[in-house]
Amino acid sequence: MSRLVVISNRVAVPSKDASANQGGLAVALLSALREHGGIWFGWSGETTEHFTGEIHRTEGDGVTTATIDLEEQDIDEYYNGYANRTLWPLFHYRIDLTEFERDFAGGYKRVNERFADTVLPLVEPDDLVWVHDYHLIPLGQKLRDRGMRNRLGFFLHTPWPPSRLLVSLPSHAQLVESLFAYDVIGFHTEDWLDSFRRYVVDMMGGSLGPNDTVTANGRTVRAIVAPIGIDxxxxxxxxxxxxxxxxxxxxxxxxxxxxxxxxxxxxxxxxxxxxxxxxxxxxxxxxxxxxxxxxxxxxxxxxxxxxxxxxxxxxxxxxxxxxxxxxxxxxxxxxxxxxxxxxxxxxxxxxxxxxxxxxxxxxxxxxxxxxxxxxxxxxxxxxxxxxxxxxxxxxxxxxxxxxxxxxxxxxxxxxxxxxxxxxxxxxxxxxxxxxxxxxREDVFWWCALFLDALEDARVREPA
The missing domain is CATH 3.40.50.2000 (Glycogen Phosphorylase B;)
Structure with missing residues (x-):
């Protein structure tokens, strides 16, 4: 069985009493990590004056976590800015609240590159890599640019907006194109998946294929519905x-x-x-x-x-x-x-x-x-x-x-x-x-549904 590397903006610290205070997502991912072995990587929630890429590793209850500190500017531009003042309102259909700032986009790109640089040495050739949520959409492409060939999955925990709203994002084409670096993309509902497909077909000239595949610009990804549950x-x-x-x-x-x-x-x-x-x-x-x-x-x-x-x-x-x-x-x-x-x-x-x-x-x-x-x-x-x-x-x-x-x-x-x-x-x-x-469709069912699809993906050939 392949190891699992989970990457998300924030990391749940494992403990024997985790279920008392952690949500279903954390419980499921910690369970999957115990089953597969591997690492949960993300931001520590702490700031540093100068980014060094130093990784803080902890071991607990059969799970390894690895976190990095970010600069105050990173948090302002990447987290408070692009993630929560640009993508979050846009993905929830609130274009009236969406802020388009060049500095926000720059911080988002920079932090995704920092994630890629620091997590890459932790990943072994046969690992499954599972990236989570809108904070890290471009991360798969950043990892591919650095030579990663592992099976890469991405799950979006928010809605995916219709094309008429998404095109208001100045970098919408690059954002969607970066998703094709992944092998499997998961959405909660058929509606969100359909919005993604419609954008690919109408805006990118892409096509839909068998087994939930979507192809654009010579790259194919499997896009599936995987509604998350609770424990x-x-x-x-x-x-x-x-x-x-x-x-x-x-x-x-x-x-x-x-x-x-x-x-x-x-x-x-x-x-x-x-x-x-x-x-x-x-x-x-x-x-x-x-x-x-x-x-x-x-x-x-x-x-x-x-x-x-x-x-x-x-x-x-x-x-x-x-x-x-x-x-x-x-x-x-x-x-x-x-x-x-x-x-x-x-x-x-x-x-x-x-x-x-x-x-x-x-x-x-x-x-x-x-x-x-x-x-x-x-x-x-x-x-x-x-x-x-x-x-x-x-x-x-x-x-x-x-x-x-x-x-x-x-x-x-x-x-x-x-x-x-x-x-x-x-x-x-x-x-x-x-x-x-x-x-029936609890969080472990969801986790298995996505990881089974990712296990089935073919390891990418060298570029």
Whole structure:
């Protein structure tokens, strides 16, 4: 079996207690690394005055990690700049928030070259190399330029935008062409894959071939759908832990008999939090008899706090939640509990289990694993109801959820009414369909699906 080299912007540090605080992606990749052997390489999260390429290696729980420090300018231009102010909004269809700065593009190119230079000596000839996400799209080409012939895979964790949006990126042609350095490219959904194919055919004069292959400019890559899942068995077990049980009881005691509606999202404009608050407000306006009987707990830990757009989101949501609470709250009831901090996975599992309804309503999302975690946390005899955006990647797999248009406050309000009034028999039927899929197509299924495709790829001949 070939070794595995995982490359991503950030690296999960392995530990025996990893599953308590790490998401499903980290758990799956650490498991794959233990099975195959190999290295997880990426940025340490630390800065250095001058980039040296020094690699910090750690060994733990059967996994080796290797990280490098970046200069402050690298972080400003590559991470805060091109990754999070150019590609992230563009890939989430927010061209109005996309910033096109030459310095950002320069930093993105420079850091990808630094990754290539420093990881190359760590890679053995038979290794499988798996690159992750929009931060490192050009890395495969940088590695090929340096003589790498290994089987190279790339997985995109975000949506892939339609051509009419992607062409607004000044370097769109070079970015897409660099993907053809990989042997296998993975997308969460058929929609994102189709957008990629359409660009290749319409903008590059490429063609589609058998076995999911796409060819352009004399180079062929296999492009597949591989929807990521969660570590379902682990999360179901976590839900039954003492910490999760205590958290669930704590939620019941604090709710004083009211139905809990929960939302758990990183503080990001792609998550549709403003639209969610407005939909919940419409529910309160349309259903005066239900006021005081429900409350919304929105957990939204901050992210990318150095980016101005995110500071504006936080200020907007602070004001909006305050206005809604000011208008509808009573002396013993607050309609929205808005919390800007994260919680360990066992506590989240307990919150999910206590919630009658989950609102997972992003405006655009590559997948959304909160939806799957919520389903995995439910009591089989009395499950809650998942309200899911039609624009989340998870909607393609989770059609038994209550699917909504997150832009419509009226539709979201109606969905909340439907979820709260849903009979137990229907809730159980919907949940059973959902949990069957979440168990079947878990994160290990996803990992095996992609790596099997990469194993099948032919090692490239010398140029």
């Amino acid at each position: 379902t068995a682990e999360f179901e077990a976590t839900t039954l832990s003492d910490e999760a049980r205590f958290t669930k009881e704590r939620m019941y005691m604090s709710s004083t008999g009211r139905s809990l509606i929960v939302g758990v999202d990183r503080l990001d404009y792609s998550k549709g939090l403003r639209e969610r608050f407005l939909g919940y407000e419409r529910f309160l306006q349309n259903q005066p008899d239900r006021r005081g009987l429900v409350y919304l707990l929105q957990i939204a830990p901050p992210s990318r706090e150095k980016v101005n757009t995110y500071q504006e989101i936080r200020a907007d949501l602070d004001a909006l939640s305050g206005r809604i609470n000011g208008e509808f709250a009573d002396m013993d009831w607050t309609p929205i509990r808005y919390v800007n901090q994260g919680y360990p996975r066992p506590q989240l599992a307990g919150i999910y289990r206590a919630a009658r309804v989950a609102l997972v309503t992003p405006l655009r999302d590559g997948m959304n694993l909160v939806a799957k975690e919520y389903v995995a946390a439910q009591d089989p005899a009395d499950p809650g109801v998942l309200i899911l955006s039609s624009f989340a990647g998870a909607a393609a797999q989770m059609k038994a959820a209550v699917l909504v248009n997150p832009y419509s406050a009226e539709e979201l309000a109606d969905a909340i009414v439907t979820a709260l009034a849903m009979p137990r028999e229907e809730r159980v039927r919907r949940w059973q369909t959902l949990i069957d899929g979440v168990r």
